[in-house]
Amino acid sequence: MRGLSVPLWRCARASAPPCDCAPSSTFRDDRGVTTVGMAIALFISIALIFSGAQLYRMHSASAEIQEVADACALAAENEVAGLLAVANTCDAVCLSLTLLAVTLYGIGVVAACIPSAQAVSARLIDAANKTVEARARFYEQACTGLDAAQRALPLLATCNAVRVADANETGAMRADYLAAAILAPQGYEKLGSAPDDGLAGASASVSDQIDDIRSKAQEAEDAARRANEAKERGFMEDCGADPAYCMMERASSLAGLFGADNPSYSSVDAWSFQVGLDRARAYYRTRLSIWKLEGRTPEEQADAVIRKRFYQYAGEELERAYVDDGPDGFTASLPHLFRNTDEMRSTPLYVEAIYPVTRTGANLTMHAWSGCPQAAGTVRTGSIQELEATRSSFVRCPSCEFIPSSVGAVAAASTSIANGFENHYEKMRQACEEYAKARAEADPLAAEVKAVVSPLLEALGTVLDNAGSFRIHIEPPGHKGAIALVVNTKENAADTGFESTFISGGATLGTRAAVSAATCIEDGTESAGALATQAASALFPGGGAGGGALPAATGAWMSLLRAYEDGQSALESAVEDGLGSFSQTTASGLGAWGADALSDIIAAAGLEPADTSCQKPQVLNTTHVASSDESSACVRYVQMKDAVLAGSTPSTSILETMLGAAGSMTDGTMVPSGQMPIAQVSLPFFEDGSISWAIPAGNTSTGGLFESALTALRSTISDAIGDRSWQ
Secondary structure, three states: OOOOOOOOOOOOOOOOOOOOOOOOOOOOOOOOOOHHHHHHHHHHHHHHHHHHHHHHHHHHHHHHHHHHHHHHHHHHHHHHHHHHHHHHHHHHHHHHHHHHHHHHHHHHHHHHOOHHHHHHHHHHHHHHHHHHHHHHHHHHHHHHHHHHHHHHHHHHHHHHHHHHHHHOOOOOOOOOEEEEEEEEOOOOOOOOOOOOOOHHHHHHHHHHHHHHHHHHHHHHHHHHHHHHHHHHHHHHHHHHOOOOOOHHHHHHHHHOOOHHHOOOOOOOOOOOHHHHHHHHHHHHHHHHHOOOOOOOOHHHHHHHHHHHHHHHHHHHHHHHOEEEEEOOEEEEEOOOOOOOHHHHOOOHHHOOOOEEEEEEOOEEEEOOOOOOHHHOOOOEEEOHHHHHHOHHHEOOOOOOOOOHHHHHOOOHHHHHOOOOHHHHHHHHHHHHHHHHHHHHHHHHHHHHHHHHHHHHHHHHHHHHHOOOOOOOOOOOOOOOEEEEEEEEOOOEEOOOOOOOOOOOOOOEEOOEEEEEEEEEEEEOOOOHHHHHHHHHHOOOOOOOOOOOOOHHHHHHHHHHHOHHHHOHHHHHHHHHHHHOOOOOOOOOOHHHHHHHHHHHHHHOOOOOOOOOOEEEEEEEOHHHHHHOOOOHHHHHHHHHHHHHHOOOOOOOHHHHHHHHHHHHHOOOOEEOOOEEEEEEEOOOOOOOEEEEEEOOOOOEEOOOHHHHHHHHHHHHHHHHOOOOOOO
16 A cells, blocks of 8 residues: 555575575465554455445435435325325215214104104204204315315425425434425316205105194094004903903803803904904804703793894894904994894894784784794794784783893893893994094094105105215325425535544535325225214214203214214114104004104115225335326426436426426415314204314415425526436
């Protein structure tokens, strides 16, 4: 090496020939090692180590800007992801308000069919109307707020990139970073006016007809209650009073009826008037089959014969009777069994000519039956009608004492006293008549209610089918990605922080530039639906102000927020909970019918969860991002990069173009610091809540940090690069 003095070994006898005491070489001994050789090798090794370390340090310092550019691109795209999360929250609220209005209207209509729940119905319909109004206000505010956010997004993205670059200026080698960001695409579609999903029409129809539903439902309920009371009386007279006197007990005691011919029912709900009719048929059929002539006197025997004829008559009448309780209503015809002579005159027994007539001189005598001792020599038969019409021509038989009242009074006693079968049959028959009359009033009224309610529920079902149309979907600037341009204008000594005598000083690490890109990708570990639901739930942390007064509404709202994530199951759960907040029991059956009809409409909706996933930024090749946008800056950037890869020397004016694009995207934009309000949610049973977008702290405008960064970038690129190609 230059300037290095190396001493030489010499023998005392310099002129003498070499001797054994001198080394064989200046730089090595017999073993090839000398002190000088080791020193030189160590020096060279240390110099190479320090040179390599310094070279690595310089390369690391130069490459550090790429890491900063990556961070700036992620920071810019992070603002896009944040706005998408806010938009998802608005979408979740919008969807839940639609579902809430449908649910409240549906439950309110069902409650209108239930007289005991009509006060709840009024509150539900009122809450539904206010929810529709709140939905319209929210949609308009959310669209306006999100459009303002989309307009401010390019500025916020670049400012976030500038702040990240500024935060990375400290370190072993201090830096002076300047940054700008371009979002791809640069433009965005403004959110339009609210679409017509049919809710407004359904709302108007419900409001117009709800009072008529309540009125008709009340009338139907009153008539149905009378019908049920009559049925209850019929049930008690037939078998409900057992073991006290009733048709069942009397049939068992008087006719020995049991089993299927004399069944027992413990509930009026399982019983029908057909049961009473069948029991009466079996009773008279059995009484007739076990009849035998009884009595010691002709008169008593005559009574037995007349009673047999009554059993025959009753059985014949009951065979013609019917009970029809079907989908078209209730009709029945149970015969009234006469209990006196006057009533007997309207029966076939009055005109049938079956009674023997004998003649004694000029006088005629009518007998109860042919077995009467005085009936020998019968000349013909006659009827009770003839007996009454020509009373003066007939004399009473001294044996059977047969007169018209003998037949007319055959069932008088058993009809009038509690231990007679006919007594309870008659009361059951009267209850059947009252039941039929009440049903004749109740059924048409219930049909009218159903005819009005069914189209309303179907209209609400149509709204559910169209629920996907009344939504908020945005594609903001940068939804395809962001490109960050970063320049480090700081000139650092190459040996900064690594000074050493082993390497020369004075070299300078000059201006560096880097470009990076990022885009939002789906994050499978986190659900955007869950995040949106959580954010929407947090709008009302204190719960509903009117929660105690209207649990069906507050409970439905909290359940329907989950519909954004869970879909159909959350909707069905909300409706089920709402219907469960009041009794659906009605005499008319309209309550259960309405609840079932609404449940069927909801089940048919098939609501799917929102097809969203959480978006998170990730570094991506700049070509992929730039190729997704047709703006001049992105197109020229792709062309420039292709030319560089092909070995040509394109002009660096593309950097100026990118800076111009970044500036135009944010020109005139002013954004307040902290929270940017998007929309307010006002529900009738909650305190107001609001949705905001968190933006970087500090006042942000094109006249501040960002404008300064753009100016410095332009100047730096012009001074440091000029018209040289990008190498």
